[in-house]
Amino acid sequence: MAVVPLLIFGVISYQVSNSAINSKISNSSLQVLKLVQKNIQYESDKYQKISDSLMVNKTVQDGLYRFDSWDYMQKNNFIVQMNSIISGHMSNSPQIMQIFLTDRDNNPVYSQGWFYVSQETINRMIDLCGKNINWLSVNEGNKNYIIYTHPVISERGTGVIGHTLIFIDAAAFYNCLSGVDMGTGADLMIMDSYGNNVANQNSSFRKGYSVDSVLFSYCRQNPNENIIRNYKFNDRLGMIAYSFSNRQGWLLVAAIPDAYLRAETYSIAVTSLVSIILCFLCAVIVYRQMWKSISLPINRLVQVVGKIDNTNFDQMTFYDDSRDELGFLSRAFRQILQKMQDLVNQVETEQNQKREYELKMLQAQINPHFLFNTLNSLRWTALMSRATSVSNGLAALSDLLRNTILDKNEFITVEEELKNVSNYIVIQKIRYGDIFTVTYEIDENILHSYMIKFLLQPIVENSIIHGIDEEGTQKEIHISMSRGEDTILTVISDNGKGFDVEKTLDAKKNKRLTGIGMQNVQERIRLCFGKEYLFHIESRIGEGTTVTMEFPYISTLPETPKNLTQGKEREKDDSGTVR
Known part of the structure; x- marks a missing residue:
């Protein structure tokens, strides 16, 4: 039982470590190549x-365009x-060896540098430039160099009027590889578009070939x-990145050799093998002791744990009074179960209290919110009106205040709720004014x-x-309430200007009371x-807003704490007792 798992573990560990190391080397190699490629790109x-800069230079443009028509001076x-x-x-x-300028017929117009370049090489590079090959490694005259060719486009719109050839010492790109x-x-190494060696760390490969x-x-x-x-x-087996x-x-x-x-x-394999042998010897010794002092008590404890219900921890009857670790474990386990049972009961109590407190807070939140907007409307009325409108507004406000502050019931009839809405609309x-109208469709x-x-x-x-x-266009608000099988479906829609739902309802971003x-x-x-x-x-902005909500159909007043208290107070009023 110990040998087979250890051998499987050793083989899997070796395979996983070997794969992980190769993957890590592959990823690190590609990362290094990217950094080297950036250096090469920076150099080029x-x-x-x-x-x-030479192509757009006015002197170069005039020289290539008019060279044949100029006199000696x-x-x-x-x-x-x-x-x-x-x-x-x-x-x-300093890595530039030679700079050539040729006209549109590939004839040399200007040259500055310190070594000879054959006309055949120049013609070859210009021909490759037409094939979108601007870089080439060349080995000529026991000297390896890189040629960069670029056509010169006329600013006058006459097309290609010549070419620029820059001869670069290959050591410029070798410096990008050194130290890596x-x-x-x-x-x-670096190979050009023909597979020729541009620069490499190993001197066994001849540059330019x-x-x-x-x-x-x-x-x-x-x-x-x-990869x-x-x-x-190069006669060595390995990995290529x-x-x-x-x-x-x-x-x-x-090119990374297989030996590396x-x-x-290999070191991991040897370490794993030695560890397996040592673990097997220890397992044999420990197994004999475990069977006597641990396995049997643990099995009894497991059987008891398996009988415990998910939320009822009082079924724990196993008790081990021994003074060893298992005895301590069983006693601690019993205490944990008792604590978990107490916590479950506490959570249930707190959840019920939390729900009640949240309802109280939400109810308390809507009252100042409503009063703020109502009083704000009356303030505007006081500025614009002098008599009748204020009287109507105060009457509606009085009715609303009675329903929000004096009446503590959490539930009211649909008829009373519609009356509250009607009073609010009056305000x-x-x-x-008549800038909006409200229509009802009530079952x-x-x-x-x-x-x-x-x-x-x-x-x-x-x-x-x-x-x-802001334009004052008349808008319409439609309120529809209908009964389903066991629910009441309410739809409130308007044809107003609409709003961004997510932005308006985000309490952290939108501090307005409407949200x-x-x-x-x-x-x-x-x-x-x-x-x-x-x-x-x-x-939808510019089209309007529709709010659809659903809640259960309730035929009798629910027995919430507030409603029960209010009901008792009403019974006292009916009997003549003063509250």
């Missing part, structure tokens, strides 16, 4: 910027000006694979059923405040009846 950008003046321009670039970039450690025995045509062809055909495993490169540079068309290759890859996994009419069979107080008013308020626009009122309605329905009842807001 310097020469591309020089070529771009004009050509000599052109060369003097170019010497000044090119000397500055070459002094800033890919592992013991690893090699890092093909390194491995098979490898180059495979990498070209599979540009996104990036080749078990590849024999490669990456393409789309701008130059170059291939960056890292397996060095760490809002004082402020807005008469639900008028005497009960619902949570002040569910409709915040939604109507939201329709008025958010629905009326609080809408959330209050939804939360009160959830706390009283649960999440299964519908509450949905749909609004």
